[in-house]
Amino acid sequence: MQDVRVVRLKPFPDLDDEVVFPRLSEKKLHWLGKKCAEKRTFAEGEVLYEHGVRDAPFFVLLSGRVEFVDRKPGKDVHVAAADAGTYIGDIATFTGEPTISAAVAVEETEALVFPRAKLRKMVADWPEFGETVFRTMMARRAWHEEHGYGVMRLIAPQASRRAFEVRDLLERNLLPVRWYDVDNDPESDEMLRWLEIPREETPVLVHARQVLRNPSPAQVARGLGLRADVDGERFDLVVLGAGPAGLAAAVYGGSEGLRTLVVESWAPGGQAGTSTRIENYLGFPTGIGGRELTTKATLQARRFDAVLSSFHRAVELADGPEGLVRIDLDDGQHVLARSLVMATGARWRELKADGIERFRGAGVYHAAMSTDTERARDKDVIVIGGGNSAGQAAVSLSRKARSVRVIVRGNALKATMSRYLVDRVERSPRIEVMTETEVVALHGSAVVESVTLQSADGGREDVDTSAVYVMIGADPCTEVSDGMLATDDAGFLLCGDGAHGCEGHIAWPLADREPALLETVRPGVFAAGDVRAGASNRVAGGVGDGALVVRFAHELLSDETPAGVGAPS
Structure with a gap:
């Protein structure tokens, strides 16, 4: 590879400093100083965190100046700067995802350093500060994406099916990516020359200086840490699916103090996450994009300590020890749940047409x-x-x-x-x-x-x-519960009165109570959103289901006996 050129944009692109780099009041700086476990001084040229690293700390600048650097193939582009009195970090700082730029001190800089876990606690302890941080993080991410800085770079022919799958995985998981068409984009040739990769060996995914050649979605998911390491862990609430219903269950479950895991087979948001604009959702008179709604919902769920695991699929449900539900995952991991929410949604039907x-x-x-x-x-x-x-x-x-x-x-x-x-x-x-x-x-x-x-x-x-x-149209995603949960003739899960009326080997097993409104034929297993028989197939309906199942699960978990798939002995 050739030498890396350094480019400093002069002047830096326009941005709203009050939103992207808000000045902290003396009161907030004093409060943060008391909460800080470490104060560090960075020399000129020292890196606070690199582009593409996970679990980057959160920094509050007390003095000095920091610039943000997009590590492009063959080129370091300095795109923005932050001065004393503000803080460093974007969405990745909170979620643990890879950072979308490097942060470099351009003069001697003193900063308070907060690990990610400490940041999450501070946000919970001081909601006013948390609101400012979240607003800033989202504004910084949007600003980077709008200008094309810090994005992952996918170099491939427009007709590449593999590249399309990778782009879809990244976009749906809220990771910024730009597709460089090797047939029409001159910049793709420049990057390939610097990487010393012939055009015939595309697609290529470049993140900072890391290069994946012809990557599969599974390789990308592993490399970016989209899958959580949860093998053998116990949760109060496990949610299968991260559409509106699943994300709502995660938010409400976490806010109620339930240890919550969300397992999503592809990416958060479901079908709603791909909507360009939802205009009939309560509270958004001008509408809200599916991506924006998904971003806010996932951040909200993580704020309440819910664990989100993407590109992760449940393959089998079974009776676990002590009345728990055992969920086996497609990578060999398994988890145990006191209560389970089926929010797996529905998939688009395939077009039946020649070719x-x-x-x-x-x-x-x-x-x-x-x-x-x-x-x-x-x-x-x-x-x-x-x-x-x-x-x-x-x-x-x-x-x-x-x-x-x-x-x-x-x-x-x-x-x-x-x-x-x-x-x-x-x-x-x-x-x-x-x-x-x-x-x-x-x-x-x-x-x-x-x-x-x-x-x-x-x-x-x-x-x-x-x-x-x-x-x-769509068909319900219920394969994981085949033979265990009752469905209607179209394959949607039966709940409440519908579950109570089932007969045979898939029937409500308890004589001392009836199933809750959204409870399936198995005690402690609920259904929410489009996978449920009789669902409204609207975003607001899914969110309502997700909130309601948490109420039922919480009531069930308040009893001494944990919820489980099988009937109590």
Whole structure:
């Protein structure tokens, strides 16, 4: 590799110092000084923490100056500076994720040093300070992402399915990433030359100076520490799934003092996390993006000491010792739970069309993230589905796309889509709704280039498109509970009165009480969100379920006998 160039932006990009680098009052500095276990002096050029390290401390600057450095391939870019009287750290400092920049003293600097565990306790002890810290952390992360600083760099052809999976994993886990298309982005050639990697060996993921060649999602998850090490541990509450229902259960469980673990097979947020904007969620009159809602919810859960483990899948439920629930995980770990919440949600149904398998991740997607909106600029795209997710995707994509066709098998949108979204779709001059129509075939070489549409009368038409977003309904994710929990005919989990009415080997076993409203046929095992029979399939409904199951679990755990999967002896 060649030498690293140092670039100092002059002047630094505009930022709101009051939000990104707030000045601490004398009262707060005095309070922090009393809480501090260590005070350190850093020499000019000394690194406070590196780019891409986990568990970086939290620093309060008493004197001196610190600059933030983006360690790009072949280039150190100094992007911002902080002076005495403020603090150093972003979301990664609180969550333990890899840092998105290095912090370097550019003159002799004195600072208070707080390990991550100490920071979490301070936030809990002084909510006013915690509110300021969280607001600042989110603003710093947003500022870095907006300017493209500190992001992970994914260098790959646009048609790479492996690269798409890696990007999806990173984005959905709230880790900033930028895709450099080797066929169209000159900067990708510059980085590959410095890394001495031929174009043929892409995709390549670069984080700070760490390089992963052709990485699988599993390798990326391991490298970034997305999976928690929890083997053999006991929890008061284990939540399977981190959609709105699962995250709500984590927040309320943690706030009630329950030792809580959330196990998520891919990434937090669920289907709601991919929504560009949710406009009918209480308390957000201008709407809130799914990514923002997920970020705030995961931070909130971690603030209450919930453990979140991503890219981690439960593979089996069984009776554990002392009436506990044993949950076996896909990497060989297992945990024990006094109570269990099934918040596994539902997965998008697969489109049944000729050629679909060839184009997964190469033009066929199940979510429209913010990067997809930009990639759709001046292109023709197709959205298949008539629900809220399809409507949100169509509206978002239409801001940059030349045209968006919404393909609906039914005869109207209004039966399955919220009225406000129907109005948005119908008002957009770039959106065309095609009812009583299906996609029956996809065509292209490396990526999707066209599809065949079939109308209700059997007529067919080929239309060009650069991407197809499939949002055609969902099936419940209940494989882990097969044979243990009762479901309705569609596979959704039965709870409350529905669980009480089951017969046979999967039946409510207790004679002294009936199941709680969201309790399944197994005492102490609850269901919340889209996996539950009769769920509302709305974000607010999932959040309500998550809060309610914690109340039931807490009541159950207040008894002397722990909750378990099996009937009490």
